Amino acid sequence: MSLEKIQHLEAQIQELRKEITSLRKEAPLQEVKDYTLRNSQGIPVLLSTLFNDKDELIVIHNMGKGCRYCTMWADGFRGIQEILSDRVPWVLSSPDEPEVLNEFSSSRGWNFNMVSIAGTDFAYDLGFEKREEGKRSYLPGVSAFVKKDGKIFRASYDSFGPGDLYNPVWHFIDLLPKGVDGWVPKYEYQLSNPSH
Incomplete structure (x- = not known):
């Protein structure tokens, strides 16, 4: 395949x-x-209050502590939290109970806004939760909300997964001749080149 073909497809x-x-x-x-919903301290918070004094809000739909893929996505948000927060309030939602969310987020060094959706229909109503045979399973993604005339609306949404536009790790790996080559996200990493 020629470089011209790659450039054409990228365009x-x-x-x-x-x-x-x-x-x-x-x-x-x-x-x-x-x-x-509940914040990471277990205190009830209304979705409307997460907007702060703005009329737009981004909510990340995370699958919780048990998903190392979602953990990698959330780890990446540390690098953009101040930049994104300059434009819009945003919050990471998790199906974990507040105490689990608080403990896990502290262990990861996450200091962005988080809420527990445990026991609510939030993810289900928005299409990020499946219920089969009495069991709940969650899907990762993002929703954008807007407040108008005292009401809350979802303006758009997208899903997360390997190769999406929200996690650059996959795009760097895709440039390699071997690609993913069996690699999966982990909860802990060791630097192979610890030079400063």
Whole structure:
């Protein structure tokens, strides 16, 4: 395959991304209720309060402590939290109970805003939870919300997974001749080149 073909395909992908972004902005808003969630200290918080004094909000749908993929995504948010927070309030939601969320986030060095959705229909209503035979399973992703006329609406959403646009690790690995080559995210890493 020629470099020209790769460059042509990359240009097409960029144009398609612009089209998707435009279509998302034209999509109808989905009204949602003002869910009662809990912060990492177990204190109830309304979804509406997470907007602070803004009219937009981003919620990350994390699968919780048991998912090392979601843990890698959340680890990556440490590097963008101040930049993203300058534009919009955002929060990571987890199905873990607040005490588990608090302990795990402390062990990871996460100091961004987090809420527990345990015992709520928040993820289910938004399509990030499946219920089969009495069991709940969660899906990772992100939702963007807007407040208008005293109501909350979901404006758009997207899913997370290897190769998505929200975690650059996969894109770097894809540049390698062997690609992923059996690698999976871990809870702990050792630097192979600890030079400063």
